[in-house]
Amino acid sequence: MKNRIISSARKSSVLVMLALVGCTSTQPQQGTATTSTQAPEVTEMKDVDNTALPENTLLKEWTGPYGGVPAFDKMSLTDLAPAMEVGMKMHLADIDAITNNPAAPTFENTIVPYEKAGEALSRAFTYYGIWGSNLSTPEFRKIQGELAPKISDFRSKISQNKALFDRIKAVYDNSQKTALPADQQRVVQLIYEEFAMEGAGLDAAAKERYAAINKELSSLYTTYGNNVLADEEKYVTYITKDQLSGLPESFVKAAAKAATDNGKPGMYAITNTRSSMDQFLTYSDNRALREKVWNTYYSRGDNGDANDNNQNITKILQLRDERVKLLGYDTYADWRLQNRMAKNPQNAMNLMNAVWPAALARVSQEVKDMQAVANASGAKITIAPWDYRYYAEKVRKKKYDLDSDEVKQYLELGNLTQAIFFTAGELFNFKFTPVPAGSVPVYHPDVKVWEVTDKTSGEHIGLWYLDPFARQGKRSGAWASPYRSHTTFNGKKTVLASNNSNFIKPAPGEPVLVSWDDATTFFHEFGHALHFLSSNVKYPTLNSGVRDYTEFQSQLLERWLSTDKVINQFLKHHKTGKVMPPELVAKIKKAATFNQGFETTEFLASALMDMKFHTVKDPTDLDPDKFERETLAALKMPKEIVMRHRSPHFTHVFSGEGYAAGYYGYLWADVLTADAAEAFEEAPGGFYDKQVAAKLVKYLFAPRNSMDPAEAYRLFRGRDAKIDALMRDRGFPVPNQKTQKAKK
Template sequence: MSKQTLVFGKKPGFLVLLALVGCTSTQPQQSASTATSSVPAQTEMNNGNSGTSVLENTLLKEWTGPYGGVPAFNKMDLADIKPALEKGMALHLADIEAIVTNSEAPTFENTIVPYEKAGEALGRAFIYYGIWGSNMSSPEFRKIQAEMAPKISDFRSQVSQNPRLFQRIKAVYDNAQKSPLPADQQRVVQLIYEDFAMEGAGLSAEAKQRYAAINKELSSLYTSYGNNVLADEEKYVTYFTKEQLGGLPESFVKAAAKAAEDHEQPGKYAVTNTRSSMDQFLTYADNRALREKVWNTYYSRGDNGDANDNNQNITRILGLRDERVKLLGHDTYAEWRLQNRMAKNPQNAMNLMEAVWPAALARVKEEVKDMQTVANASGAKITIAPWDYRYYAEKVRKKKYDLNSDEVKQYLELGNLTQAIFFTAGELFNFSFKPVPAGTVPVFHEDVKVWEVTDKTTGEHVGLWYLDPFARPGKRSGAWASQYRSFSTFDGKKTVLASNNSNFIKPAPGEPVLVSWDDATTFFHEFGHALHFLASNVKYPTLNSGVRDYTEFQSQLLERWLSTDKVINQFLKHHKTGKVMPADLVAKVKKAATFNQGFETTEFLASALMDLKFHTVPDPTGLDPDKFERETLAALKMPKEIVMRHRSPHFTHVFSGEGYAAGYYGYLWADVLTSDAAEAFEEAPGGFYDKEVAAKLVKYLFAPRNSMDPAEAYRLFRGRDAKNDALMRDRGFPVPGQKASKQKTSKK
């Protein structure tokens, strides 16, 4: 159910890892514990000035082999990472020095183009670094990560605050304002210039020094914060016995037995401290005391008053962020952060959330009333508490819609779902996926599988798609997408290396991988990010960057194809009988599409509102995060039966980096576009497989990446701006000014 995307985008002087964290069906869920954004990562394999003769370190070497070269994941050695990063940063700085010592007047060709090429070797090293950080973390790696974070920050500052480099970039920008360049070059110059300006390139020497010092300290705080959450996820495991299995589905029981065995507790059962494990347990387990224990363990990550407690980290992070943006003349961090987002400013983001919040709260009251009625009828003398919500919601779902989530799971087998996303990509993007034989392409773990992506019509190679599906120690929780190489043509055609990463519970040997409807939706969501990478048709690497409150739109939209007839009838088959999901069960699923939207929307919006509230405090110095969280939620009238999706001490989207800081609202902003675009397909003659609408989707919303303003791209697709009404209809909420008879009660 968790989603996370790692999108790699140009920042001053390097490509930085941005953590985009994900959502349930149409909203973000457990992050998928975000990667620290203090960790840069490169996706374009450029030809810098460094040369390969000095690149003896495996992690710096040019990629070789088939498909335009692939990462040597099979040769990763942790001993190589520190010298690789240090050497790579030195080589990158040499690339920058060559730009700034050019005696010719600054032009696009002699300044922007070599800037786009800079850092080839370092980019390769950061790909491996990102794998260790996200998929294969260990105590040994975390020590290196803690040591390298401030060094990486220093390197970043040496680039982003290089006055000679900024002068050349500004000169190209100023000239382009007078004599515009070709559209894609104009966009590249604009994005690079804005990045430098936002990072303090125009500050005085004294202010730059303080700015760099702040970033250096923040990089260590982000690393500490993220590793604290990961440590609590690994440390706290809830064990239970055979007598406590009541209500749990057979598939979960088998997986829990294997998890206990993996933790050297044979004969017992285990709930690991990840969302995928916790969520299933809270949905089905009859033992209320155990539900409460699992709930508390999960929601107290980073908040246990021990060495991994994150509250002091939060206070310091907020104070430093505020000090830094005030050096740039901004009143709050949120004001600075949102200036180049679709929302433009904090108030616009807040207005959207406040328009939805009352309807969500009203729906929660209805849901709690329904659950309390079911609990009372069963003889349970309880008042619905947070650890009861999922459990009784499932019972209400069964009562209202005769829908059993475990029954639905029997038709959602991972192999079939993988074929379903391939089918969808073929219908919309004309892509074909063919398994790459084992051993042909190096992988970093035996669970990882690889497919070649080609154009169905021409047979032309598009890229590779990697899938790392299962949870394991050292892998952060949640789900995300990343790319090891992005598309560009300015320096020779570079094809895409994209990946999806999930945390499905690995089944017992010989058992199928069965997932919930929410998890299947997440699988489609993350694949939407991969398709956004694979469909790219831009010339310059910078144009593969993303606008944070826009980049979730494409992935959220792809979720809609899971419930289309073509996917259901071909791929949602019972794992034992092979029979397609029966029509009456499909009807129940669709009828229940807006069920529990009070819970889903409220827990997400609480986190999004809290994020923006944290970052609009005029002076957050010394702020007590726990007190601020409690008081803010009370002022918002947060229902006592629900907790915010990501409590502050484990809100990794926001505090283990800056990818989603003051931007978690972006999922809702993007969902306005998603709901509106989905209605464009619904209204088309061919529905969700309409060729004309699909062609416009690829042309305007996927292939351009960030080569045009997102708002303009959407207008080219839809013929107008998106309307909020579709969002409200999708969630089954009242649409202001619309009669109840016209409200949408289920997704098509």
């Protein structure tokens, strides 16, 4: 349940590449040497000459060491639009070569060239994603807005290409009669299903409308995401020295630096991002300021101004509904979940409804505990949403004698980085070696690179890029991206994986200290990177993900943060170098289920709202604010908690389609996570048991999407996952009925 958007594994197929585009959030940045400040003219595709290819850095094959690397040091924004347009033209030519083949369709003459198609465009999309997520400027956003509808048109030209679909369908039909090798059979199945879901079988008129809807949605997604980012940039709360009561020293120093960077030296900046808001609401003694910061953060995209997203939500829902009805589905959720583990909306709702009552009951107890602390301190208040984090921290200290700021002193980013490397070495036999500065291009000085090798053989696996700090022009949250995925069908390709975080950059000479939650997120995102790096598939399509499964591997990796081997070697006080004392470790573990009412409820409220939005039979003229209020009231949402992502800034769901009708997937994956963690707990070697670790890599990481996720999990565990472990994990009562299974 992290604030992030995970990019799907990149492959040459446009259907996967374009999944990244709609989800890209952007925000302006301050000057970066590798970007141009001039927005190029966007040329019509018919005017683009293929001779531009050798001169356009963004299309060129990657050269240099490690199987070639992106030329991040030569990125120029003036190249972006021409590269994208030439790349799209080249990709369409690749598709024409497939459809013009007079030979009967086979795997080798249809599927293999389809997997190879669009390699130059794929490289351009890598740079596009970097600007969109890490280095956004107003100039980039202008280009993005101009390109979005053209990219949508391009996508439709492939996904609705009748000749191409006829060939793919012929290969698929033949494979149902005469089975192909297992990996080829899976590739054909996934490609065929993707085309079918995108309307490839519609008649001409329906295809035309389908494409028009996608084009309009692409612009709406861009506008929605940019509106949220505009509100994150626009609203910064500045405070003075006399308003710092309760705030930790590390936060104060970082806030002072942020204010200075924004041209307000002598003040302290509370930026409108989760990392800043969360810390301020946890520690600030100033209730009026807590309320102001809370309102500023949770009203993003909902201020009734030019950046208000409510009308955009209504239009997005209307268009999604119209589009799936062209395909014969009752609701968007029915269409979206057909190839997910949940299979249908009801199964997803059943899981959420099984957990929701226990979460509400825990919230009720948490609020009582907080109100008692407030009353005892003489505060004449009723707990409100902007009080929850503040008084939860006081209850934590009272119940468990656990001070979050004390814990942070042992969570230094450099040590945590070594901790994730150690974990990867123990489970995956990977070794991480720093790449000398300057030998691999990076897009920002903050980015560091490591080579990943096999500890035993020394074989090169890939590179791992880390971009850890928040900055202007970088979207909020934490995420992982593959710049290149492992494949062997066209010569072996090694992995280029990236992790991106938004830790607050400290004052010069100060350590980077993070909270336990942020350390958990760091392990989580590294789990995605390990999923990329451990891939052992032949074809690009098999690196794609299943949304309600793809969070499982990363959520599972979080568990190693609290293992004894990690704690005793890497959780050291940043000043004394002493390992976190056993008594503090005991407090952390004792408090493991603390505040689970809040954490589960704020997430589940968003997940339930997502599903409710996408199961409305007719969303025409739907009022998002009213629908949100009425739905939460029907769910008996506690007044002391707000959704983790309110509808006007729910970028997971409305700035693209990656998590639309799929935000429940974090909970679905956590059923698997809790159950798999118990497999390690039950093993002789615990979380470092070699046999269980080998099965983990063999069945749950290396195959990627080369086998059905439900079958992969059964091969690992010997059975389906049970919800019981999840309930135990969160300290909730295990259901009384017969052991439930997460339906696959």
